[in-house]
Every structure is written in C-alpha cells, then in structure tokens.
Amino acid sequence: DQPASDWLRDSVRDEKSRGVFRVHRRVFTEPGVLALERERIFDRCWLYLGHVSEVAEPGSFVARKVGGRPLIFNRDRSGAMHAFFNSCPHRGAMVCRERQGRSNGFVCPYHGWSFASDGRLTGQPLPESYAPDLRGDPSLNLHEVPKLAEFRGFVFVNFDGAADSLENYLAGACEYLEIVSQHGEAGMEILPGSQSYGARANWKLLQENSADGYHANTTHATYFAYVKARDGAVLNNYVRGGFGRVRDLGNGHAVSESVGATPWGRPVARWIPPWGEAGKAECDAIQRRMAARLGEERAEIICKGDRNLLIFPNLVVNDIMAVTVRTFSPVAPDRFEVEAWALAPKDESAFMRDMRLRSFLEFLGPAGFATPDDVEMLELCQQGYAACSAVEWNDLSRGVLDEDGPAPAKQDELQMRAFWRRWHSLMTGAAR
Ligand code: FES
Ligand code: FE
Structure with missing residues (x-):
C-alpha cells in the first residue's frame, strides 16, 4: 500500500483540457481519510x-x-x-x-x-x-x-x-446568504424543533447530492409523476420558464439556482397543499412590499427564484420551497448524521407559516418526498464502493468543457468539482 499522502495526491484527477474529472472511491471508504479530514478540514474550516x-x-x-x-x-x-x-x-x-x-x-x-x-x-x-x-x-x-x-x-x-476571517472564507457565498437573510421584513428566525437523521454513507456524498440537478428526474421519478398527475400545468410552468445555472463561489462553495423558473414561487411552496387564490394574492403582496424594500430585481430573485447553496464543507441552505438549513457530520467513513432546521421570516402570516412547515416536512424532511429517495441512492453508492479495487473512479465530468462559459447548466457537475478541488487542496496541504 502506498502511504496515504501519495495516493491522496492522485485521488482527484482534474483534466480540464480532456474534459475529464474523476475522484478515487477510496476517499469514501478509508478510515485514514476521515482522520485526515478531521484534522485538515473540520479543524480548520469555518x-x-x-x-x-x-x-x-x-x-x-x-x-x-x-x-x-x-x-x-x-x-x-x-x-x-x-x-x-x-x-x-x-x-x-x-x-x-x-x-x-x-x-x-x-x-x-x-x-x-x-x-x-x-x-x-x-x-x-x-x-x-x-x-x-x-x-x-x-x-x-x-x-x-x-x-x-x-x-x-x-x-x-x-x-x-x-483562521482567516469568516467573510473571506465565505467568498462568493456571502451574496447568497444575504439573499436568504432578506426574505423577512422583520428579519429571519429558526423555527422550533429540528430534523435529525443518519445514513450509512460517506458524508461527502450528501454534499454532492444536495445541489445535484442531474439526479432529479431519475432518483425522484415518483415525485415528479405524482406532481404531474396532480397538477400538470404547474410542472409545465417549471419546464418552460426562466433559467437555471450553477456557479462556483470560491473556496469550495457553490450554488445551483433558478431565477423566474420555479413553479412553487416564493416565499413558500405552491405545490403542497394546493395553493389557492388567497395564497397567490398574499405572495404577490409580499413581493410588492419586498420590491419597495429591496428593489424590483432583488424581490424577483427572492420571490421567483430558488437556490441550493453549498458552503464548504458541510452546510447546505436549500432556499427552494421552505428554507432548509442543514448541516451534517461524519461518524464513520460510511456513516453521517444530519440536523436540519426551517428558517422563516419572523413576521409571516399563520397561513404562510403553515405552508412553510408543510413544505419543510414534506419535501426535504427525513420522511418527505425527496430525502428517502436521496438517502437510498447515497447508501447504494456506498455499497457499490465495496467493488472499489475493481471499479476505482467516480466520474464527475458533466459540463467540464462548458465550465468557464456564460452559464453552466443546472444538471452540470460543476458544484461537485468546486467541492472536490477545495477538498483536494486542503487534504494534500496545498491550501489551508
Ligand atoms: Fe464536571 Fe467533575 S464537576 S466532571
Ligand atoms: Fe435529491
């Protein structure tokens, strides 16, 4: 066996000119990697x-x-x-x-x-x-x-x-945390209670999955079939409107965002339960007040956009239906624990709060429409890594060639490459 430092140096293959990006599967299975992650990532990052x-x-x-x-x-x-x-x-x-x-x-x-x-x-x-x-x-x-x-x-x-200052560390993620902090006129608050769960998978798989646009149609096929059967018009709106993109925000942070493209609208879900005229009117009123407070453009981004924000190494802010703040930690190479909270405008109406909590529970909640599907896939990956010595590399090449283009597509794997580049430079000591 090579010493860890030798193979770690070669664990991320970043060959932009060939359009190839690969990660060695040992990084998900080795106890020595987790020990080094604690020292070089969890003991040094914010x-x-x-x-x-x-x-x-x-x-x-x-x-x-x-x-x-x-x-x-x-x-x-x-x-x-x-x-x-x-x-x-x-x-x-x-x-x-x-x-x-x-x-x-x-x-x-x-x-x-x-x-x-x-x-x-x-x-x-x-x-x-x-x-x-x-x-x-x-x-x-x-x-x-x-x-x-x-x-x-x-x-x-x-x-x-x-450590360097938090703001320097957050780099381009500051802009997105600011957007999330501006939803409420009277500020934002974490709602009482949290969701805690675990999975038999490596913690990095959850960071990869949390803004992975590529998996949605297959992993969450049941969910989309359900929504289509119940409200096809809403889904069509999603497919046609606005734009989506991914961005590398520096220091391993990234975002997958849509503007003008979400069927659920903001600041709460329109999908579950059915939204109704009263809800739409309230949503429009919120956007008008927000435009007066923050300007038309910012109000449009908040109310008609969404974003899955990844902050290196283990924070995800899903500003999609509800705002879910989730963080997770490794317990073992093949096990992580998650805790998630709902973040909400302090001043929202009882109706909006009810809609938000339903969305918080019913989509990204541990028994929601999305999370059990995702957890199953992460555990399948971890189990697949038992074949590691025969099938050594994960491929994350989608969109490498368009990476520096004007707007990498939401289904690209740029956000994962941003994570892995940072991970690699910290683990090998090239950065700290
Ligand atoms: Fe805390 Fe003894 S008083 S361990
Ligand atoms: Fe998912």
Missing part, C-alpha cells in the same frame, strides 16, 4: 454552529455537535454570544445535557462544578481542599471555541485560532 435567533435572549442556549465536537452555543447575561466546548474542565463530563433552554449558568452533573453563562467557574462543592491559587484560574472556566463569527444571522465557529 463550520456552521447555528442562527442568532436560536439564542435571541440573554441566557438562551443550545447544545449540539459541530464537526463531531459537543458545543454549547449561548448568549450570556450581558448579551454576548459564546461557543463553549461542552466538556467540564474538571474531568470531562458534558456540562449541558439539554438540547436548548434558558439559564444564567450551567452546573456539571458529575461533581457539581458551576459556571456562569459567560463560562466563568463560579463554584466547586467542598472547595476547601483546593489550593487557593486555583480559584479564578481561567483554565478551569468552560473553554471557548477559538473563533466565533456571524454573517447575516448565520453563526460559524472555527477550531483554528489562526
């Missing part, structure tokens, strides 16, 4: 932590895993946001066992050390046998994640204290 609305009030907190690490995301009594490692400085227990709540501090369940909402150690049961110098020692406070930053309400962490 990772999505949550949305500011989840910790709107002083004392509010959520506890979740980010890049495999347990964290507490909270707002302290004075209103400052923090991200702490959810591990007691005493002997390691997770200090916070609730998924979310409001509290002025945290008490470790093991020996009862207590911490203020800004992470300071405030109490130790039976303190008298500790050396007096240890009181107030910052190494005994909850440990903060080295970097925490927000862009348009989306909060990210970085485990690398020397």
